Amino acid sequence: MDRRGGSGAGVSFFCLLRVGGFVINGSVLPSAADLLRWYDRHRRTLPWRALPGQSADPYRVWLSEIMLQQTTVTAVIPYFERFLDAFPDVTALARAPQDRVMALWAGLGYYARARNLHACARVVAENGGCFPDTVAGLLELPGIGAYTAAAIAAIAFGRPVVPVDGNVERVTARLFAMADPLPGSRKAIARQATTLNTDRAAIARPSDFAQALFDLGAGICTPRTPACVLCPWRESCAGNRQGIAASLPRRAPKVARPVRHGVHFCMVDAAGGILLVRRPEKGLLGGMMGLPGPHWRDAPWPQAEALDHAPTAPRLRARWQRVGQVKHVFTHFTLLVDVYAARISTFPNSLVGAEGIIHDVDCDDVALPSLMRKCVELARDSNIFD
Numbered sequence: 001m002d003r004r005g006g007s008g009a010g011v012s013f014f015c016l017l018r019v020g021g022f023v024i025n026g027s028v029l030p031s032a033a034d035l036l037r038w039y040d041r042h043r044r045t046l047p048w049r050a051l052p053g054q055s056a057d058p059y060r061v062w063l064s065e066i067m068l069q070q071t072t073v074t075a076v077i078p079y080f081e082r083f084l085d086a087f088p089d090v091t092a093l094a095r096a097p098q099d100r101v102m103a104l105w106a107g108l109g110y111y112a113r114a115r116n117l118h119a120c121a122r123v124v125a126e127n128g129g130c131f132p133d134t135v136a137g138l139l140e141l142p143g144i145g146a147y148t149a150a151a152i153a154a155i156a157f158g159r160p161v162v163p164v165d166g167n168v169e170r171v172t173a174r175l176f177a178m179a180d181p182l183p184g185s186r187k188a189i190a191r192q193a194t195t196l197n198t199d200r201a202a203i204a205r206p207s208d209f210a211q212a213l214f215d216l217g218a219g220i221c222t223p224r225t226p227a228c229v230l231c232p233w234r235e236s237c238a239g240n241r242q243g244i245a246a247s248l249p250r251r252a253p254k255v256a257r258p259v260r261h262g263v264h265f266c267m268v269d270a271a272g273g274i275l276l277v278r279r280p281e282k283g284l285l286g287g288m289m290g291l292p293g294p295h296w297r298d299a300p301w302p303q304a305e306a307l308d309h310a311p312t313a314p315r316l317r318a319r320w321q322r323v324g325q326v327k328h329v330f331t332h333f334t335l336l337v338d339v340y341a342a343r344i345s346t347f348p349n350s351l352v353g354a355e356g357i358i359h360d361v362d363c364d365d366v367a368l369p370s371l372m373r374k375c376v377e378l379a380r381d382s383n384i385f386d
C-alpha cells in the first residue's frame, strides 16, 4: 500500500569514488542531509505527526501505522480522529469493550487488524501503558509486523532503521534503477533501502528521516508521474538519469484474482428491524456482525440450494426474493454475493436466540463491515423495507 529523494551535483551513480555521498556496493548513496533539508521545508502536517521540535507520541504513531496498513492517509484521518476522541490514550483503548472498538473501526476493513489493535492495547496497558522502544520489543506485540515495528521504532523512539512501505520501496527501486520485477525483487529492494540511512545526517535524525522518505514517496516520487524536477535526490537517482523512473518498480504480470460466491439474507420486520448474526471468530470478517448466510465458496449458489440456508423458524412464513448481487473485492479474491430479502410481521423468539440480534435497519451504531452494509443497502433499494 502506498501512503507516504542530496544532491551531489555531477555525481556519477555507479562510480567507485565518493563524490558528495557514501559509496556502498559501488553505488553512491543520495545525501540524507539534502532530503532532510527538503523535508524541513515541505513536511506534511498530519494529526499523528509531532510538530517540529516536539517528541512523537508512541500511541499516536502506533495507532496511525495500524490504520494506514492497506489504507490511504485521506481515508484514515477521520477514523484516527474519532479513535483519539473516544480513546485518548492506550489505557482508554484497552479498557473499551471490543464492540465499541469494532464499531469505530467499521469501514476501514481488515477487521482482524482492529481485534489485534485492541489486543495490543491491552498488552501495552498491562505493561504500564508504555510501548517497547526497540524493533525486537515491538515485534512481540499482537498485530505488529516487521514494517510497523520499524516505523514505530524510527518515528516514535528515534531508532536508526528504515521502514520499507510501498513508498520507500518505490523510491529505492528508482534511486538504484532496480529493474527486476516485484514481488520477486522485494527482499533485494528492502536490503538496498537499509543503506539509505547510513550517513551521519540520517543517523542524527532517524524519526525525521523515516518520515521524509514517506513524504518524498507520497508527494514527489509518486507511482505514475514522479516529479523528478522537484526532487532533492534527482542528481543521484539512477532511474531518473536513465529515463526509466516512472516504470519502476516493475511488477510481474498479475494472476487473475479468483472469484468466490456467497449468499446473504436480509430479513426485515414491520418495526424496521433486521436480523444480524455474529460471524465466527476465525476467518474473514471474523467476530463482526453480518447478515445470515452460508459459507462463501468457489461455485455459485443456485437459488434452490441458497434458500435451504435461509433463516427459518416454526410457523415463519418468509417469502424470499432475490434482490440482486453485491460485488466486493478482498485482497485475495472477489466475492459475489446474491442478496435475498424478505419482509415479515415480527421476528419469532426462536430466531432471535443466542445467535441472532435484531437491529435497527439504519445500523448506525453497529460494527457492520462494508460488505454487509452494501447488502443491506441493496435490499433497502429494492423497496422491501417499505
Ligand code: SF4
Pocket: 005, 171, 174, 175, 220, 221, 222, 226, 227, 228, 229, 231, 232, 233, 234, 235, 237, 238, 239, 240, 245, 246
Ligand atoms: S524517480 Fe524522480 S522523484 Fe523519484 S527519487 Fe528519483 S529523482 Fe526523485
